[in-house]
Amino acid sequence: MKRNATAVWNGTGKEGTGHLTTQSTVLDKSQYSYNTRFADGIGTNPEELVAAAHAGCFSMKLSFILNAAGFTADEIVTKCEITLDNGAITESHLIVSAKIPGISKEVFDASVADAKANCPISKSLNTNITHEAVLL
Structure with a gap:
């Protein structure tokens, strides 16, 4: 399977603008x-898109x-916070x-x-991945 997205950028890094289009x-x-x-x-940015993809x-x-x-979740809600610092995630x-x-809490935590x-x-991110998990 392959998926794609296209970025178009015009102008300088600070004053320029761009747009993103996904295959779908x-x-x-x-x-x-x-x-x-x-x-x-107003608009999106690469880090927001990485956060959405990871969540x-x-x-x-x-x-x-x-x-x-052997379990089926009624609902899973995941928020992802991406930290960008000195040009790196x-x-x-x-x-x-x-x-x-x-x-059980133990099976949930292990999962x-x-x-x-x-x-x-x-697996694709080269960064520290942390989490908090609450079983409702």
Whole structure:
């Protein structure tokens, strides 16, 4: 399987603007700029997109792990906070809460750790990955 996205950038790094389009067109010429990345501009930025990708990938991997252990989550909610410091992503912090009927805290915690270590986005990131997990 291959997926793609295209970035177009015009101008300088600080004054220029760009847009992003994904293969699915969920993003279709979505604006990004210096202000959306480093200030309060309207639009997206690469770190926000990495956060969305990591949260989504982790949640789906956790669901597969739970299913393999005989559990089905009613809901998994994952927030991902990406830290950009001195030009590098230095941390991806996953905050997950889940409602999973019949699961023990121990099995839940082990499943979260497995998903954190083994979702494809976690494997692709060269950064510190941390997490908080709450079983509802």
